[in-house]
Amino acid sequence: MLLDLSASSLDITRAICDIPSVSGAEGRLADEIEEAVRAHPHLEVIRHGNTIVARTNLGRAQRVVIAGHIDTVPINGNVPTRRIAIEGEEFLWGRGTVDMKAGVAVQLRLAAELTAPIVDITWMWYDNEEVEASKNGLGLLAADRPELFQADFAILGEPSNGQVEGGCNGTLRAIVRTRGVRAHSARSWVGENAIHGAAPILARLAEYRAREIPVEGLGYREGLNAVRITGGVAGNVIPDLCEVEVNYRFAPSRSIAGAEAHVRSVLAGFEVEITDAADGARPGLDAPIAQQFLAAVGAEARPKYGWTDVARFSALGVPAVNYGPGDPHLAHHDEERVPLAQIEDVERGLRAWLSGA
Structure with a gap:
């Protein structure tokens, strides 16, 4: 045709x-x-x-x-x-x-x-x-x-x-990790739960307020969100690793380096790996x-x-x-x-x- x-x-x-x-x-x-x-x-x-x-x-x-x-x-x-x-x-x-x-x-x-x-x-x-x-x-x-x-x-x-x-907008993705110690869930006190350790990460993201940044007369609304969370070994094992995937949408006035610095400042104290980024x-x-x-x-x-x-x-x-x-x-x-x-x-x-x- x-x-x-x-x-x-x-x-x-x-x-x-x-x-x-x-x-x-x-x-x-x-x-x-x-x-x-x-x-x-x-x-x-x-x-x-x-x-x-x-x-x-x-x-x-x-x-x-x-x-x-x-x-x-x-x-x-x-x-x-x-x-x-x-x-x-x-x-x-x-x-x-x-x-x-x-x-x-x-x-x-x-x-x-x-x-x-x-x-x-x-x-x-x-x-x-x-x-x-x-x-x-x-x-x-x-x-x-x-x-x-x-x-x-x-x-x-x-x-x-x-x-x-x-x-x-630009976009940046990061993995934020918490680490713990495996143990039998019947004796959880001898381990350290990495999923529980991720609770402050989620709290910071939930409390984050998107900003609107003016650029050349237009207002670009930013956002920082958890988009995926993984962790766990088995139904009777305290997990030793939890990973929270985070996506940051940032105004085009900000560079990738600036976006990374912002994400790391919001999530200070946690292990952060930048996995992907694109300028706006x-x-x-x-x-x-x-x-x-x-x-x-x-x-x-x-x-x-x-x-x-x-x-x-x-x-x-x-x-x-x-x-x-x-x-x-x-x-x-x-x-x-x-x-x-x-x-x-x-x-x-x-x-x-x-x-x-």
Whole structure:
């Protein structure tokens, strides 16, 4: 089947959502996208694994990257898609509609339609966003073809309810350990219970109050939470080890080193191992091209609380924002659904900006 990029963004969304592309199995959808965009001679098409790049080369004074991931979390009886109505509002229901194939569909339609945009555009559709960073198609492309990321501005089509979400929070994960001494539970007094020893860790985390940090006019809400706890040997043994996994979401004004120092200060006195960390991205909305974008799409600038791939662009010195249809609260939800009106609004906004209308 050849994707019809002259169809409506809604129809393209349905078509690509009904092609399963769970992380690691994006090959068929990548093939369909590559074949569809290669049919348009104004686009130079590059394939890197299951990441497809299509770009104009019109010699414009500025270049914009517009990107979206084509993978989804696992399907759970929510494909094929279907149209539904809730309290008079129409939605497209199904896996990937929010995160983030509606955004990808808008991008595909505009990539085919806009033969003479006012800026040169590099469109990127990439794989493996929903899994570990080492597999992320955007990251792998940046490592092998960094020249493709040279741009003045970038837009990631992550769901943002059709508003503009600037930058993103950083994220850090740590394991906090308590150690004890094993003993028979019938004679617990001769041992030391490591799980009991973790109680102060949980108390500190429960008492922690999230802060809102202003960054370039946007307020980023932080959070420090226990996300997993493990420990125990057997039903009759006092445990000698307990591990609490902690996730810290921190404002983009803070570095990874600063985030680590903060976590260690909150959990002072305990053994802390940092297992993973990624910088956030500053809003990037002070650049003139970003202000032009905001004005053209008529959207309200908001902070992005989660981590997204805008951080990859920010690390390369390219200001980047999130802008796409769909409610982020419904990403990965079994009732994932996107309002049809938001698909149309995002398409209209991007077209107006890119065409100078």
